[in-house]
Amino acid sequence: MLLEIKDLKTVFKTEKGEVTSVDGVSIQVGKGETIGIVGESGCGKSVTSLSVMRLLGKNGRIKEGEVRFMGKDLAKLSESELRQMRGGEMAMIFQEPMTSLNPVFTVGNQLVEAIRLHSDLKGKAMEEYAIEMLKKVGIPRPDAIMKSFPHALSGGMRQRVMIAMALSCKPKLLIADEPTTALDVTIQAQILNLMKGLREEIGASIMLITHDLGVIAEMADKVVVMYAGQVVEETDVYTLFENPLHPYTQGLMKSIPHLHNDTGDTLESIPGAVPPLTNMPAGCRFHDRCAFASEKCQLDAPVFKPVTEGHSVRCWKAQEPEVWQLEPREEEAV
Template sequence: MENLLEIKDLHTSFYTHVGEVKSVRGISLKVNKGEAIGIVGESGSGKSITMMSTMRLLADNGKIKEGQVLFNGKDLSKAPEKEMEKIRGNEIGMIFQDPMTSLNPVFTIGEQLMEPLLKHKKMNRANAFSKAVEMLKLVGIPSPEKRMKQYPHEFSGGMRQRAMIAMSLVCEPKLLIADEPTTALDVTIQAQILELMKDLKTKIDMSIILITHDLGVVADLCNRIYVMYGGTIVESGSSRDIFYNPKHPYTWGLLRSIPNPKEEIKERLTPIEGTPPDLLKPPSGCPFAPRCDYTMKICLTEKPSEFEISADHCSACWLNHPDAPETKVIQKGEIYNGR
């Protein structure tokens, strides 16, 4: 399959009064045309910053230190700002995590929806208005013609989220980056939005990067999953690999913390003890070692390389080294072999 986006060894840091925060530490991933991938992990693992680096939307104290962000073969990390303005909202759309801070409070929803159509698609105002109304209908906002004239503060939280989704999709981008797109929505609307994203993925051959804490969402929508922790990717593979044959203790922990309503015998959820690493002083070894039940001496001093489990499945864990002791992990009644 042909690559649409490929990130190679991306390092992004933020320079603060207390020092350099190394938020992204050597991320590499790819998205094929027409494919949906998921990026999962705890808050602070670097998921959103990786995508903000891709879109070149970092704060003033943020900097891409090294690496490449190749979109259709073009390196966005070195592209001029004028070129990025043509790509953002047109070829790459993004659904931001907090819609209230992403929508401009002094412009109507209609003006904000029409702006990318007027700028990128060169539509006249009448056609842009019709297209914007159509998108509001698609995301389930009632009385869209009336809502076009309202301001963000007149919308509920869920409606603002849907308006943000409509704005990101209005130009039918080649790539959609969705950062927690259904956080503020009820279950019914969540299902509708995910169904809409699936339909557009098929209709316009759109690729999707879904950032979420909800592993159920990625299982339903994504072909491949990247698990992030401490600014690095600790495991990657197909949805089936991650859910049925995980090979990293952090992935085991994430899966153990999901409730299963179908279980006849109710079990207590097992939290991951401890806190994420301080990225002002990132650890020299495995970032998950202080919280891991299977830590070995080497884990504290040397960062594990990516071990290939199969053609499309990799895990950055020393337990996968041929000389590592065999580890069996009991999870929801199934046995996983850590080697």
């Protein structure tokens, strides 16, 4: 395993006390594997990835669990060891490339800085390598772009620069947090194609965080579905789309308006909203939005366990289908 997250619990200090934003998450990423993490806002998918990078700010901390990357426990590394690893063996790209590029330095400055810190190249060679990276991510006129400032580039170009920077040090793991969400669809298609090409070339593992099931279907080998700080379902991408077991996953699938086959008159939706972190429901965290919930779901929190080889789920109904009433209860008015 390249990356092994085990029972991760990440908390943040707030005015209202400590809130748990990631609660017992375990994820494994193998070599060369692309793992998709999907969920809605506040489900903890971004905090999980920031915990791996240890970029939690001064209010956040990993309270329990461990994150092992290439055998090392990241929680025990010093700040300087971490800095060496970030951007080196492990790189990250974010949703909004403008905020992660420094507006007062040229693209070239920033690329060369990353290369200087994480490689043995010197002088002119660094610059040549930076231009080569820009070419690789499909940037036209790379020599001119090296001298440009980030504000002069379009959103798609900035994201390409970020990808060039992230990949310049040949990371073993690339964490991509909603890398295409801020981009237009035609640009998104370009960036996804680019990521696929580079994945094959460099052989890096990718942890892809997104709310878009279309992007997941396009890119991921394995998928982790998160809800309210926990993993609720995990399996390979084909099984997830063909046989989703958690009612939340099923609801998500049904609520996307489909482009190519007609969705008919009403779109299915999941009633209610995601519970706030400060006020998690007892029992299963999804029970008050779930059409199948019973009394057991209100009282006992289900555990996350495999139902078949390679398909795990956190749901009583999915784990014990034979004892469960399979008819959904009448949907309450939303």
